[in-house]
Amino acid sequence: MSPRNVEKDLQKREIRIVHILSSAIEVMAVKGIGSVSMNDIASAAGVSIGNMYHYFKSKDEIFAELLRRGQTDYGEFVAIIAQKPDRAREKLYMICSTWLQMTNHWAYTILIHTARMSETSSEELRRQVTERFTNNLSPVAAIMEQGQREGEVKTGDPMELAFYFVSLIQGLTLQRAPGVEVPVGIEPADIVRLFLTAA
Amino acid sequence: MSPRNVEKDLQKREIRIVHILSSAIEVMAVKGIGSVSMNDIASAAGVSIGNMYHYFKSKDEIFAELLRRGQTDYGEFVAIIAQKPDRAREKLYMICSTWLQMTNHWAYTILIHTARMSETSSEELRRQVTERFTNNLSPVAAIMEQGQREGEVKTGDPMELAFYFVSLIQGLTLQRAPGVEVPVGIEPADIVRLFLTAA
Amino acid sequence: MSPRNVEKDLQKREIRIVHILSSAIEVMAVKGIGSVSMNDIASAAGVSIGNMYHYFKSKDEIFAELLRRGQTDYGEFVAIIAQKPDRAREKLYMICSTWLQMTNHWAYTILIHTARMSETSSEELRRQVTERFTNNLSPVAAIMEQGQREGEVKTGDPMELAFYFVSLIQGLTLQRAPGVEVPVGIEPADIVRLFLTAA
Amino acid sequence: MSPRNVEKDLQKREIRIVHILSSAIEVMAVKGIGSVSMNDIASAAGVSIGNMYHYFKSKDEIFAELLRRGQTDYGEFVAIIAQKPDRAREKLYMICSTWLQMTNHWAYTILIHTARMSETSSEELRRQVTERFTNNLSPVAAIMEQGQREGEVKTGDPMELAFYFVSLIQGLTLQRAPGVEVPVGIEPADIVRLFLTAA
DNA sequence: CATGAATGAGTTTTCATTCAT
DNA sequence: AATGAATGAAAACTCATTCAT
Known part of the structure; x- marks a missing residue:
């Protein structure tokens, strides 16, 4: 792995995180905060539910x-x-x-x-x-x-x-x-x- | 027809309802609104969980x-x-x-x-x-x-x-x-x- | 109690029972047999649920x-x-x-x-x-x-x-x-x- | 994107569904249709109750x-x-x-x-x-x-x-x-x- | 990293039956 | 006999999280 790739990976990760977070806010605005499930957020972000846990430890x-x-x-x-x-x-x-x-x-x-x-x-x-x-x-x-x-x-x-x-x-x-x-x-x-x- | 005092029953019912509602607010204030369960409210009101449904159709x-x-x-x-x-x-x-x-x-x-x-x-x-x-x-x-x-x-x-x-x-x-x-x-x-x- | 009254009571009881039973069939025809509750039958018969148990031991x-x-x-x-x-x-x-x-x-x-x-x-x-x-x-x-x-x-x-x-x-x-x-x-x-x- | 064999997954899913359905019939034949619970079917199929809902939206x-x-x-x-x-x-x-x-x-x-x-x-x-x-x-x-x-x-x-x-x-x-x-x-x-x- | 099946504890809700009035 | 409140066990369903692939 060149340092170049590592950096790029980190950037990608950051972009992904921002994307998930904004999807979360989006879906919270529709479903109501109390009833947003991990699944809702994952679907909204177009990410598999298992994959969510590579970016966040928990809900x-x-x-x-x-x-x-x-x-x-x-x-x-x-x-x-x-x-x-x-x-x-x-x-x-x-x-x-x-x-x-x-x-x-x-x-x-x-x-x-x-x-x-x-x-x-x-x-x-x-x-x-x-x-x-x-x-x-x-x-x-x-x-x-x-x-x-x-x-x-x-x-x-x-x-x-x-x-x-x-x-x-x-x-x-x-x-x-x-x-x-x-x-x-x-x-x-x-x-x-x-x-x-x-x- | 009924050997029971209907009016008194209604009064009792109203008192009970008020009691449950204030218990609900009480417990919501402690547990947080999103996470109050029917069980929490029932316990707080000193009422069995099944009985809650005599007073309210749903949460x-x-x-x-x-x-x-x-x-x-x-x-x-x-x-x-x-x-x-x-x-x-x-x-x-x-x-x-x-x-x-x-x-x-x-x-x-x-x-x-x-x-x-x-x-x-x-x-x-x-x-x-x-x-x-x-x-x-x-x-x-x-x-x-x-x-x-x-x-x-x-x-x-x-x-x-x-x-x-x-x-x-x-x-x-x-x-x-x-x-x-x-x-x-x-x-x-x-x-x-x-x-x-x-x- | 004169025997006359006892007999009349029994007649009344029998009428009530027949009435409840036909209400039961009626409501079963609407709600589906599996999902008929005691409450459904009682309501259909215009009898209180507690009173049902004076006529029948159980569902x-x-x-x-x-x-x-x-x-x-x-x-x-x-x-x-x-x-x-x-x-x-x-x-x-x-x-x-x-x-x-x-x-x-x-x-x-x-x-x-x-x-x-x-x-x-x-x-x-x-x-x-x-x-x-x-x-x-x-x-x-x-x-x-x-x-x-x-x-x-x-x-x-x-x-x-x-x-x-x-x-x-x-x-x-x-x-x-x-x-x-x-x-x-x-x-x-x-x-x-x-x-x-x-x- | 996916490191898993999608086609194989679908096959597995179909097999699982068939298995659950035949278990359901099996247990219905024993317990009686009206009283089969989700739990009965899940147990009969050797599947956890929560998992049933991955295959079927409802009973x-x-x-x-x-x-x-x-x-x-x-x-x-x-x-x-x-x-x-x-x-x-x-x-x-x-x-x-x-x-x-x-x-x-x-x-x-x-x-x-x-x-x-x-x-x-x-x-x-x-x-x-x-x-x-x-x-x-x-x-x-x-x-x-x-x-x-x-x-x-x-x-x-x-x-x-x-x-x-x-x-x-x-x-x-x-x-x-x-x-x-x-x-x-x-x-x-x-x-x-x-x-x-x-x- | 990516996927979605699997789990099981937890939640809401239903209901036959009992009981005080 | 009549009422409906009360109970608690059981049912359907949800969901955060884990794990094999």
Whole structure:
């Protein structure tokens, strides 16, 4: 085996993993998180069920990995936004509209909470999810603080404001689950406005 | 015909049903919604597993009934608040603090979303849940409108504001699920403040 | 209690029993014999399930009684026919057409065979059913013998002919079960003709 | 893609299916059709209960497949007999004696009728069973017609005669179920004779 | 790495029968 | 006699995981 091939194999493996994970989210969005079976995911990914276990040790590992990547990606996205030279209100708008546009985001959101609540998921997993959630609040809190310095964001503990901001978006995300939808519009600008001083 | 007191039987039955349902919520709060078995609920309620089926046709019916009662109770609570002679900001505060204090409320919230997402739950159930959710927005919207007339609540479509308010509270509720908790305080007054004009 | 009342009670009881039994056959014809539950029968009879056990010791007893009465009634019917002053060919015709006209007769027929085959039914029950079946062959065999004396019925062991005659009718009865039916006419005269010498 | 021999796998699967089906008939013949459980069949076939569901979606599917194969095999058998160069009376004799010699044939017969009667079995299944039954009458009807041309079979609609012939054999088959048996001999020659003109 | 057959524990559901009222 | 709640054993079915090929 040349090192070239080893590298290629690893790439292939990574592609496969990403493919399986996105298929998992996809099928979770259709079947409902609680009732997705290994078989469902394997079929959706076009992979044999036995082969799934070459990529993941268990079903729980799939969920854990899904969460890790989802939360990490989101964290990076928010961090990048936070470091931009724009004004705070614009940054909040970007986060808000981007998030709400993402299809399947509600699936991630439900998955996060399912993972945290299920006795099945290990204490360790729950701790990690909560830790990442909390960490991901920091960039948003930084934006809130920036906004307060700019005189546009309401006063109050920036971390608390960030918490409310993210919770609000998550709450709305859940309302966008497929099936029947709540017949009330969602306007990112209006959401951001709640956190601003000027009416 | 019957040597038994029919009315008393019906009362007993209702009491039993309520008891089973609250046991169900209780155990769901501990075990996690996805993994509650009929056996868990039966044990928690101190009822034999076979007997459960005298009160509910299926596990799904338990969930459906739980949702119906939970949403109806909440709707009545909000309607009563809305009709009080208090100011809007005070009403919002009452809703917010009451809701966040309720133990197990996160369980209802997750259950609502689980029900709406699972392919298992019928289209009919999903429709009903969404309809009740939407109906329950109205009293909150009325409060928003009142607040706008009083000059304290921010401008904007009252229904939209109500939607945000409820979504925010639901989003926060989810963060209060047992296990590891997010280390950020939740202050009802601060939440309400987001919807007010005066900083 | 006057003896008058006791007698009346017994009459009432008998009426009730007959009513339950006919409801049982009725519902077996709809639900299928294998899947009739005590509850089904009780509901069909408009009797509470607990009350069923005042009239029958068990579900098996219902089946046993159903068989006993069905076979006894049939036996009496055939015996009466056999003793009539008519010619054998006419007697055969009467048996054949009467039987095939009876609604639900297929249910009895299947029930007989189900009872004889199921390991559930006791050895004793199976013996009784077979014994009654065999006994009920005798009057038909007598008719066959009469017919042979009259020169109209084919030669051969009368008991064997009777066995074929009854088996043929039972086989046809099974084809008349509800649902889709075999699109071939059944003519009693043609059936009888099979057992006659003259074409 | 696959390091396994796909064709061989399919062959193995077919063998397994046939094995399970014959085990099912076997155990039905012992336990009685109504009370055969998945577990019984699995044990009889030496297969784990979970594995049964790799081959059949449900218990009903097993019954449906059993019927399909049984009726198809019988149809082929009869068709082959019909095309032989022999005389009609000899063909009828072959069908009759072969059928009555087949062990477990009564089990198929009862199964057919059980399937047609049970509300459990779908309308579709009942239609199929009846259709196959009707189709299988045709070769027998052809034999009857041949016999009429040969001057040995009684006059009358050949299809109707075939219907009677098959019903008679089925009726007799049911009498051969295990347990107590009717103490009357069954002679294929005598049965065929019923359909012949010459005494 | 790839496949899908095999396992067995676990889940929901049914049902004959008993029992307190 | 009448009712229907209660029980528990058993049935059908599911599914994560392992393993031979």
